[in-house]
Amino acid sequence: MIYTIENNIIKVFDKTQFNPKHILECGQVFRFGINDDGNYYVISDRYKATIIEKDDCYEIISNNASYFVNYFDLDTDYNEIKKTLSKNKILSTMIPYGYGIRILNGDPYEMIFSYIISQNNNIKRIQKIIEKLCQIGDEIDDYHAFPTISELSNQPLSFFESLGAGYRDKFLKKTADDLLHVNLKEIESLSTDEIYDFLIHLTGIGPKVASCILLFGFHKMDKFPVDTWIEQVYFNHFSSEKRTRPAIQKYFESEFKQYSGIAQQYLFYYEREKKD
DNA sequence: TTCCAGGCTATGT
């Protein structure tokens, strides 16, 4: 996709494959919001970006332009991907609702803790719990960085209990301790199956959460996480054949292959958006 | 009051 960088401002020139509402509200990220002036902002790891719409482009204003070029996956052409995915007639009717979706390159540690919190939970409450968790992160300008793994593992269980995370507090504490001496940079170089195996042995991570972390934290686009919304969209639009969630995941991954994760985001956004 | 939310762990068969 075409973009330029000047004075730490990224200009994105193709509004047909970059839309902040679609990107941020399709469920892949939790630390975002809308400023008083109506512009979206997003915080990832230690960095913050604000997105402003101009006549011919979107401007991404941040404290680390190169970080956000990678974060927003700007070197990938999503119009080509949409063309391929549109061969599926059902999906092709849903893509227009979230035409500007892109898969973000989130920080693996942040994705792990965020998606442990997400299980059997709703997005508003997930966001509240994560923001509370971030109070112990570095203060930068008007926001907090996501806490480092040592900051997290230094906290007693009572800290996690104070987040209002419910029964997940013990999962968070145990995973923080287990990850303290793990270098995720080394994990990143493993195969998708090996990373999945590593993730699913952590406490509080099952098939769905592991798939989300692979997709949003390790950019493994062939993963198709199945939650209650996707289950709905499967039964309402794709098949009346009864399947378990793992079976639904296999069904979609064999249909959408290396672009499964992107297809999943279009479906998730479509299903949630029409209820708002 | 009951049901549900980006499901997982533990415990059965």
Added chain:
DNA sequence: ACATAGCATGGA
């Protein structure tokens, strides 16, 4: 290998 009870919290 597969099925299911129990789980913390808060909003509809």
